[in-house]
Amino acid sequence: MSSASRSVRAIAVCGAAVLAMAGCSSDTGAGGAQSSDTYTWWDPYPQHKKSSEWAERVAKCGDKAGVTIKRTAYDTTALTNQALLAAQEGTSPDLMLLDNPAVSTLADTGMLTTMKEFGLGTSGIDKNLLAAGVVDGKKYGIPVGANTLALYYNKDVLDAAGVDPASVKDWDSLTAALKKVTGAGKKGITFAGIGTEEGSFQFLPWFWGAGADLHDLDSPEAADALKLWTDWRKRGYAPESVINNSQNTTWEEFLTGKFAFAVNGTWQVDSAAKAKFDTGVLQIPGKDGGVAPTPTGGEFITAPVQKDTGRYDVTKKIVKCMTTPEGMVETAKTFAYYIPPTKATQDQLLKEKPRLKPWVKAVRTAKGRTSDNLGTDYPKISEPLWTAVQKALSKSKSPEGALKEAQSTAKDKVG
Incomplete structure (x- = not known):
């Protein structure tokens, strides 16, 4: 175990912005002194209130460890910012569930144990899921589940357009399907090209599926x-709205019943x-066939x-309670859309929920956004990438020109 005096490196956080963050649930208050029989827990699920199955599950793991868990829930961005502030003030919680790209950011500050x-x-x-929490060969958490x-x-x-879903095996066959669908008077495909992390998240399967690498954005x-x-x-196979679509608005478009395909998640x-x-559900195809790697979502x-x-012994008991095979399957069922992070637990889940088979397959071939040892460099690359997508979709730059600019920006940021 690392020393209690382990230093937290300088963190660039706008304190006023952090303090102004909203989205905390009413379940508990944050911070404060820690007592020997109360352990603090932060997670990014403000939608799950004190009476929810999730809150009860967390509380039971505290009971098994002989302590009370004081749970605080923030939205994802607020949680990361609050964690950085707590690290500066020495008021970090005993346990945190973090969106997987945030693990490397907080690990880089020195505030997380390996x-x-x-x-x-x-x-x-599964190594592809664990990779999002690995920085310089060190593992900073355990995934409780994944989505993609x-x-x-x-x-x-x-059916109306005469398209067999099984015929979609690569980009050419998908594009051919879109041509048939739009020729039959329906709409083709909708996706989220918004200028945020969601835009990068949705573009990455196609980026990786072409064989591209995040170190080389203009390849x-x-x-x-x-x-x-x-x-x-350009061909009308995707609507103009994709440039502003979030994943939620993309899904709303799909539910109108007018679209053949939608890129969306578990x-x-x-x-x-x-x-x-x-x-x-179909796996997103690679350019020349096979399954494209898709980015992993989910928490560690x-x-x-x-x-x-001295608090670590109890914390370890709580972590073990949450990450037993039975615990992982229970988390997956509690959220309905999480896939457990081991083959054995995935197989167990499929016995109870066979309709999740396509999603288990997708998760098994998925890839962490911070993988390839990108770590804290990922956000510096992701923003130029989604900016390039925006410029190309808006026709303000050619795809090649937008990506060349993105690579230059990313290189300047990463150094």
Whole structure:
């Protein structure tokens, strides 16, 4: 275990902005002195109130460890900012669930323990999911579950256009399907090209599916991916709205029943089942076939550094409770859209929820956004990337020109 005096490196945070953040649930207050029988827990689920199954699940793990868990929930951005502030003030919670790209950011400050320091093994976790929490070979948390992207399709629209979903195996066959659908008077595909992290998140399967690398944003492969999106827009296979679409608005478009395909995530499983038309799920294809890597979403359970290292024994019990095979499956069922992070637990979940099979397959081939040892460099690359997507979709720059500018910007930021 690292020393209690382990320093937290300088953190560039706008204090006023952090203090002004909203979105905290009413379950508990944040910060404050920690007592020996109360352990603090922060997570990014303000939608899950004190009476929710999730809150009860967290509380039960405290009961098993012989303590009370004081849970505070923030939205994702507020949680990261609050964590950085708490690190500066020495008021970090005992446990935090972090959106996976935030793990490297907080690990870089020195505020998180490694799992090796904490005495917890990670050998059974799928490597592609664990990678988002690895910085310089050190593991800073355990994924409690993952979600990712795939192609939802409207079976009624495809049937009317004479398109067999099984025929979609690469970019050419997908584009051919879009041509048939729009020729039959329906709409092709909708996706989120918004100028935020959601835009990068949705573009990455096509970027990676072309063989592109985030270290080289202006490669020919990257240009192929962006040309695919801009060509779809030019031909009318994708609507003008994609440039402003969030993942939520994309889904709202799909639920109108007019679109053949929508790029969206595991979290829409229940909504798709309730749609007024038959839906299905396809893996996003790579340019020349196969399954494109899709970015992983989901949270890691982490243990911040504490001045009182005597607290770690109980914290470890709580972490173990949350990450047993049974615990991982229970988390997946509690949220309905999480896929557990080990093959054994994925197989167990499929016995109870076989309709999640396409999503288990998608998660098994997914990739962390901070993988390839990008760590804290990822946000410096992601913003220029989504900016390039915006410029290309708006026709203010060619795909090649937009990506060349993005690479220059990213290089300046990363150094």
